Amino acid sequence: MNKTELKKVLSLATSTVVQIGSTIEVYIGSSDKFLKQIDVDIEKALKAGKTVKRGNVTTWREWNPIIDTSKQGSNQYIWNKTEKIKGELTEHTKIKNEITVKKLGTSFRNFFDY
Numbered sequence: 001m002n003k004t005e006l007k008k009v010l011s012l013a014t015s016t017v018v019q020i021g022s023t024i025e026v027y028i029g030s031s032d033k034f035l036k037q038i039d040v041d042i043e044k045a046l047k048a049g050k051t052v053k054r055g056n057v058t059t060w061r062e063w064n065p066i067i068d069t070s071k072q073g074s075n076q077y078i079w080n081k082t083e084k085i086k087g088e089l090t091e092h093t094k095i096k097n098e099i100t101v102k103k104l105g106t107s108f109r110n111f112f113d114y
Contacts, residue, residue: 019053020045046091058094063087063109077111084108 016027016038027038042052042059051060065087067076078086089104 016054018042021050056095059091061089061091061104063089063107066106080108083111085111 014028014030018025018027018038018041020041025041027034029035042054045052046059046061049061051058053059065085066078068078069076080086086106086108088106091102091104093100093102
């Protein structure tokens, strides 16, 4: 494929720019499979704890322990049978200056990892 043919092919393709953490990913294509791959890559990045920016939309996830303030010390946390505490996973989406929060569920995590 020569330079002119390559330019023609690229002019017909759509591009999507996604910032994952500090890395900028440029996706070129328009098929359904291609668009699904972008969503898969974004989901992987969010699960890995990275911030994702796509256009003017920034998304990140946070996990926070559920705390009962009526109790003292480590009794404030909900423990399972090991050293894991219960917390809530939320997804934050920022569009311009407005942040929306979506609850994704609860899970147990190691007390020393959070």
